[in-house]
Each structure stands twice: as C-alpha cells, then as structure tokens.
Amino acid sequence: MNPAMLSLELAVIGLALAVLLIDLWTLHEFKHRLGYLAAAGLLVILVASLCCASTGEPPATGFSGMFVQDGLALFFKRIFLAAGVLVVLMGVEFRDRIPMGLGEFFTIILMELAGMMFAASANDFVMVYVAMEMMSVSFYILISFQRSRSYSLEAGVKYLILSALSAGLLVFGIALIFGTSGRTNFAVVAAEGTRLAQNKLFCLGALLVLLGLAFKISAVPMQMWAPDVYQGAPTPVTAFLAIGSKAAGFVLVLRVLFVAAPALALHWGKLFTWAAALTILYGNLCAIPQRSLKRLLGYSSIANAGYILLGVAALNPPGSVAVLYYLAGYAFTLAVIFIVLCLVARDSDDIAVLAGLNRRSPLLALALTLGMISLAGIPPLAGFFGKLLLFKAVLEQAAVHRSYLWLALVAIAGVVISYYYYFGVIRAVYWSEEGPEMTPIAVSAPLKVSMGVCIAAMFYLGLCPDAVLSAAAKAVQALRF
Amino acid sequence: MTPVGLQHYLVVSVLLFCLGLLGVLVRRNVLVIYMSLELMLNAANLALTAFSRFNNNLDGQIIVFFIITVAASEVAVGLALIVALYRRRHTTHVEDMTALKN
Numbered sequence: 001m002n003p004a005m006l007s008l009e010l011a012v013i014g015l016a017l018a019v020l021l022i023d024l025w026t027l028h029e030f031k032h033r034l035g036y037l038a039a040a041g042l043l044v045i046l047v048a049s050l051c052c053a054s055t056g057e058p059p060a061t062g063f064s065g066m067f068v069q070d071g072l073a074l075f076f077k078r079i080f081l082a083a084g085v086l087v088v089l090m091g092v093e094f095r096d097r098i099p100m101g102l103g104e105f106f107t108i109i110l111m112e113l114a115g116m117m118f119a120a121s122a123n124d125f126v127m128v129y130v131a132m133e134m135m136s137v138s139f140y141i142l143i144s145f146q147r148s149r150s151y152s153l154e155a156g157v158k159y160l161i162l163s164a165l166s167a168g169l170l171v172f173g174i175a176l177i178f179g180t181s182g183r184t185n186f187a188v189v190a191a192e193g194t195r196l197a198q199n200k201l202f203c204l205g206a207l208l209v210l211l212g213l214a215f216k217i218s219a220v221p222m223q224m225w226a227p228d229v230y231q232g233a234p235t236p237v238t239a240f241l242a243i244g245s246k247a248a249g250f251v252l253v254l255r256v257l258f259v260a261a262p263a264l265a266l267h268w269g270k271l272f273t274w275a276a277a278l279t280i281l282y283g284n285l286c287a288i289p290q291r292s293l294k295r296l297l298g299y300s301s302i303a304n305a306g307y308i309l310l311g312v313a314a315l316n317p318p319g320s321v322a323v324l325y326y327l328a329g330y331a332f333t334l335a336v337i338f339i340v341l342c343l344v345a346r347d348s349d350d351i352a353v354l355a356g357l358n359r360r361s362p363l364l365a366l367a368l369t370l371g372m373i374s375l376a377g378i379p380p381l382a383g384f385f386g387k388l389l390l391f392k393a394v395l396e397q398a399a400v401h402r403s404y405l406w407l408a409l410v411a412i413a414g415v416v417i418s419y420y421y422y423f424g425v426i427r428a429v430y431w432s433e434e435g436p437e438m439t440p441i442a443v444s445a446p447l448k449v450s451m452g453v454c455i456a457a458m459f460y461l462g463l464c465p466d467a468v469l470s471a472a473a474k475a476v477q478a479l480r481f
Numbered sequence: 482m483t484p485v486g487l488q489h490y491l492v493v494s495v496l497l498f499c500l501g502l503l504g505v506l507v508r509r510n511v512l513v514i515y516m517s518l519e520l521m522l523n524a525a526n527l528a529l530t531a532f533s534r535f536n537n538n539l540d541g542q543i544i545v546f547f548i549i550t551v552a553a554s555e556v557a558v559g560l561a562l563i564v565a566l567y568r569r570r571h572t573t574h575v576e577d578m579t580a581l582k583n
Contacts, residue, residue: 126544133551140558144565153566154578160559161514165505167555168521171548172498175525178541179491179532228581 005062005069008049008077009117012084015041016110023103031102035092036446038106039085042113046081049074059478061123065185068123071475075324076120076251079331083243084113086335086454089446090236090342097234097346099148112138112240116248123259125174125184125209128252132170132216135245136163142240143233155232162225163215170212176205186260190480193263206261213256216249219305220278227286230298235345238294239338242301243331250308250323257312258320258479265315265481269397272313273407279306280414287421293341293349296421297334300375303414304330307390310411314393314404317476322389324472329374329382329461336454337371340364343441354428355435364441365429367451374458376422377415382461387415490531498524511563511573515556522552 003010018041019034026034059070088109095102115134122128140163144156174184180202181189189196196202215222230238257265283303290296308330311323343364345353358365374381391408398404443451461468497520504517526545533541567573 126547130547130551133555137551137555137558140555140562144562147565147569150566150569151580153562153569154580156562157511157566157578158581160562161505161511161518164515164518164555164559165521168498168501168518168525171522171525172528174544175494175528175532175541178529178544179536182536182538184540184544232581 002060002062005060005067008045008081009114009121011045011048012042012081012110012114012117015045016107016114019103019110020107023107026103032092032095034103035088035095035106038110039088039092039446042081042085042088042110046078046085049078049081057474065187066124066127067118067121068478069121070478071471072251072254072324072478073121075471075475076247076327077117079247079328080113080116080120080244083240083247083331083335084109086339086450087236087240087244089450090239090339093339093342093444093447094234094236098145101145105142105145108138108141109236109240112142113244116244119248120251122252122255123186125177125186125189125260128209128256129167129170129174131248132212132252133167135216135248136167139163139237139241139245142237143229145237146234149232151232152234153232155229158225158232159229162222166212166215166222169208173205173208173210173212176201176208180205186255189260190262193261197261197263197267203264206256206264209256210253213249213253214275217246217253217305217308218249218302219275219309220282220302221275223279223282223302223305226302227290227295227298230301231292231295231349235294235338235342235349238297239334242297242334242338246301246305246308247327247331250312250327253312254320254323254476254479258481262480269313269315269401270403272309272315273403276306276309276313277407277410279303279309280411281306284414284417288417290421291351293345293351293354293425295349296351296425297337300418300421303418304375306414307387307411310390310394310407313407314390314397316393316397316481317473317479318389318396319393320476320479321469321472322386322393324475325389325461325465325468326386328468328472329386329458332454332457332461333371333374333381333383336367336451336458337375339447339451339454340368340371343443343447351425351428352432352435353437354425355432356438357429359434360438361441361443363443363448363451367455368429369426370455370458372422372425374462376419380459380462382458385462385465487531487535490535491528494524494528494531496524497521497527509575511566511575514575515559515563519552519556522548 061068119131140160144153146152180199218226283299287299311319374383377383377387394408501517501520529541
C-alpha cells in the first residue's frame with residue numbers, strides 16, 4: 001500500500017479543509033477571495049497531476065485492490081480538476097446570489113471534486129458506492145444552496161429522492177454481486193466472469209448497478225431528474241452536475257462493464273444500443289419546445305449522454321477512446337456556456353434574456369455561439385470531432401451486427417433535430433427583438449481568462465486532437481473488450 | 482421443520498426491497514418516500530448479511546457498516562433539506578412540487 005497514490009485526492013481534501021478553516025477568519029466582504037484561493041489551489045494540483053504525478057504506467061493498486069491509479073483514472077481526474085477550477089470561478093461570479101455560507105459553498109465543491117476523483121479510481125463495488133454517495137450528498141447541499149429560492153429547494157429535494165432511489169438500486173445490485181461472486185473487487189469478479197455470466201442473479205445484480213449509474217449520467221430510464229434539477233440548481237452547480245457528475249458516471253460505467261464484467265458486456269450490446277437510442281431521442285425531442293435555457297441544457301445533457309453511450313454500446317476500444325475524447329471536449333464546451341449563463345441569466349433564465357446580447361457584450365455573445373456550435377457538432381470545434389469518433393466506432397461495429405446501423409441512423413437524426421434548438425439560442429443572441437435591459441455586461445478578468453482557455457481548448461481539441469487522442473488511447477488500455 | 486436457510490433471508494430481503502420500491506412509486510409524502518428508500522437500503526443490508534453468514538465471508542458485514550454510515554450522513558442532509566422545503570412551502574407533498582416543469 002502506498003499512500004502517495006492518494007496524493008491528488010488528499011491535496012484536494014486538504015484544500016477543502018483549509019478553505020473551511022480560513023473562512024472562519026475571513027470578513028464577509030472578502031469571502032469571495034476564498035474562491036480565488038480554491039481555484040488557485042486546484043490549478044496547482046492540476047499542473048502537478050500533469051507533470052509530476054505518476055503517469056499511471058504501470059497501473060498501481062492499493063488499499064487491498066480497492067483503489068487503482070492508472071491512465072484512465074488520471075485522464076478523468078484531470079478533467080475533474082479542470083472542471084473544478086472553472087466551477088469555482090463561476091461560484092465567485094455567482095456570490096451575490098448566495099445569501100450566506102460562501103466559504104462552505106467552495107468547500108463543498110472541493111469535497112464533491114474529491115468524490116469524483118475517488119470514483120475515477122474505484123476498483124471495487126464498495127468504492128463505487130462510497131464515491132457515488134460522496135458525490136450525491138455534496139450535490140444535495142449544493143443544489144439547494146440558495147435556500148431563499150423555492151426553485152433551488154425543490155430541485156434539491158427532487159435530486160435527493162431520485163438519487164437515493166438510484167443508490168438503493170445500486171446497493172441491492174452490489175449485494176447480489178457479492179452474494180454470487182463472494183467478492184466485490186473488480187479484478188476478482190472479472191476472473192470468474194464466464195462462470196458468473198451464466199448466473200441469473202449475478203446478471204440482475206450487474207443490471208441494478210448499471211441502473212444506479214445510469215442516474216448519474218442521466219440516461220434513459222433514469223433521466224427524469226435532469227431538466228428539473230438543472231433548472232433549479234444554482235448555475236455553477238448545474239455546470240458541475242453537467243460536466244463532473246456525468247463524466248464520473250461514465251468512468252464508473254466503463255470500469256464496471258469493461259473491467260469487472262467483460263464477459264457480460266459482450267451479451268449486453270443490445271441493451272446499450274436501446275438505451276443510447278432512446279436517450280438520444282428523448283433528450284432531443286423534449287428539448288425542442290423549451291424556453292428556459294438551463295432546462296434546455298438539461299435535455300441537451302440527456303441527449304449528449306445518449307451520444308456518449310454510443311461509444312459504450314460499440315463495445316470496442318475506439319468507442320471508449322471516443323467516450324473519453326468527447327467528455328474532455330464536452331467539459332470545456334459546457335463550461336463556456338455556463339460561464340455566459342452565470343453572467344447573463346441573473347434573475348430569469350428564459351431565452352429572452354439573451355436578446356441583444358451581441359450589443360451588450362460581443363465577447364459573451366461570441367463565446368455562447370461557439371459553445372452552441374460545438375454542442376451541435378459543427379466543425380471545427382471539439383463537439384464535431386467527438387461525434388465523428390463516436391459514429392465511426394459505431395459504424396465499425398455495424399460491420400459485425402447490422403442493428404448498429406440503425407443506432408447510427410437514430411443518432412444522426414438526433415443531431416439534426418438538435419440543430420433546431422441550438423440555433424434557436426444563437427438566433428436569440430443575434431436576431432431577436434431588443435430586450436428592456438441593454439446595459440453592457442462587465443466581465444471579471446478571471447472569467448475572461450477562463451472563457452478564453454475554454455474556447456482555445458475547444459479549437460485545440462477540434463483541430464489538433466492527436467495529443468488528447470493518444471492520451472485517451474493509453475487510458476483505455478486499462479479496459480478489456 | 483426445515484432450518485432457516487439462505488433462501489428465506491433472500492425472500493424477505495427481496496420483499497422488503499419491493500415494498501420500498503412500491504412505497505417510493507406510490508406514496509405522495511416526501512417523508513414517507515424517504516422512509517421507503519431507507520427500507521430499500523435495509524433490504525440490501527439484510528441480503529448482504531445473509532450472504533455473508535452463509536458463504537462464511539465476513540466482507541459482506543463490513544459492507545453493511547459502510548452502507549449504514551453513508552445512509553446516516555445521507556439522512557442528516559436529506560431531512561434537513563426536507564425541513565427547509567417545508568419551512569418555505571408549508572408542504573411535503575410531491576403534488577405541490579410543481580414550480581419546475583415544462
């Protein structure tokens with residue numbers, strides 16, 4: 001056992017406790033500086049993870065095999081850390097709408113981040129449960145942080161009930177897996193994979209675990225919560241839900257499917273094609289009539305979960321590489337969109353608040369437009385190349401099973417539908433009647449820099465994807481197909 | 482009379498789980514729904530303990546401790562949240578939670 005394996009997680013938790021302590025000696029008007037402190041700390045940890053931390057080669061396991069530090073874990077931890085920096089900076093911008101407890105707000109974001117990082121390294125079903133609950137419990141608090149707004153509280157209670165339901169399914173699934181295999185460690189369960197794949201009880205257990213994880217990635221049939229919670233939660237928290245929680249769900253799905261139960265995954269291609277197709281159609285069709293921007297992004301997030309599930313359903317290494325690549329691009333795309341929403345959608349998040357945005361702040365209008373273009377999947381931005389990779393992986397599989405051809409067609413139909421509502425947002429920015437509020441919007445320097453970084457990352461991922469692709473290809477070596 | 486075996490425990494556990502799930506789906510009071518959710522967790526605890534006992538493998542009972550601990554922290558936050566909602570809206574019925582909708 002090597003405690004140095006946990007250095008990134010321990011650093012984040014240490015930072016969280018430091019922020020909590022320093023909060024005690026900080027005057028109210030300086031509390032937002034805690035956010036800058038947290039962001040700076042996370043940035044240092046991110047840089048450390050990029051240059052000094054072990055590369056995950058060879059993979060190291062610790063704590064009786066419960067925790068694994070490999071390429072896959074590190075890839076996701078870097079996404080989470082980058083998302084954490086951006087979310088904390090959004091939180092600083094959002095401070096006037098958080099009546100009290102700004103220090104705790106940043107602390108809980110950091111705790112949440114630690115939970116996501118543990119999830120990325122989970123190598124045992126117990127670890128999956130504990131990491132998922134660490135995320136969920138932090139999110140209950142974060143979502144309902146604006147206690148004076150009944151939207152926020154209602155979203156929190158809805159998330160509480162549905163998340164606890166998914167945890168119940170997950171735990172019962174783990175109980176069945178433990179009962180049939182006698183172990184909860186992924187490697188041990190996988191070693192007996194072929195025998196267990198015949199066992200109905202084990203299959204039921206794995207199915208329940210996947211249902212529990214489907215909640216986190218907001219995939220059909222556990223997608224109901226996403227629009228309501230996205231709309232009600234404070235905007236930085238919505239961003240974290242959309243970026244971090246979804247990515248954490250996907251890393252767990254990949255690990256459970258391709259590390260713990262590779263024998264089972266082979267038989268479950270059909271299940272995943274159905275889940276992906278239904279998720280894509282549900283998200284895209286329901287997004288069309290939406291007027292609330294955050295609700296729209298909630299449905300869009302369901303649709304994107306469907307696209308990413310294409311890569312899982314393909315059951316091949318290119319599919320998983322595409323999942324990783326897509327999630328990296330998705331993180332920066334959504335971050336830039338939510339930064340704009342933090343600044344623009346102050347009292348209401350109706351699409352009408354975007355009216356005249358191109359004259360109030362050309363920078364924000366451009367950033368939002370680029371974000372929407374990337375989400376719609378138009379070259380040369382990150383979203384386009386990610387979708388291309390996902391479709392390519394599915395078509396490769398279509399040579400073997402013809403049903404994948406239908407899946408690809410459904411996905412393309414979904415993308416075409418999504419143009420309607422993504423371009424609806426762009427139209428509202430540039431071509432709508434001028435709104436009553438036409439004062440220019442001031443953007444703080446840290447947010448300007450973060451928007452610049454996100455836009456640069458979107459172009460970089462779209463134009464020269466090689467570096468990230470090779471990192472993703474190395475990361476998926478942890479999986480077996 | 483046959484001795485109580487693994488199946489008996491599992492049947493009770495599945496029944497508890499289904500009762501909990503049913504409660505979540507049909508009950509309309511958030512507190513009762515939350516109780517039903519705890520029932521689901523306890524069904525899993527029972528299954529884990531029984532598997533542990535009959536397979537001579539104590540790992541399951543340790544997992545139960547994890548679940549109890551995590552569930553306790555979840556309840557602490559969850560009940561606080563429900564109380565906060567009650568103070569604001571004076572209701573704990575799911576029918577009244579319609580501020581967020583299409």
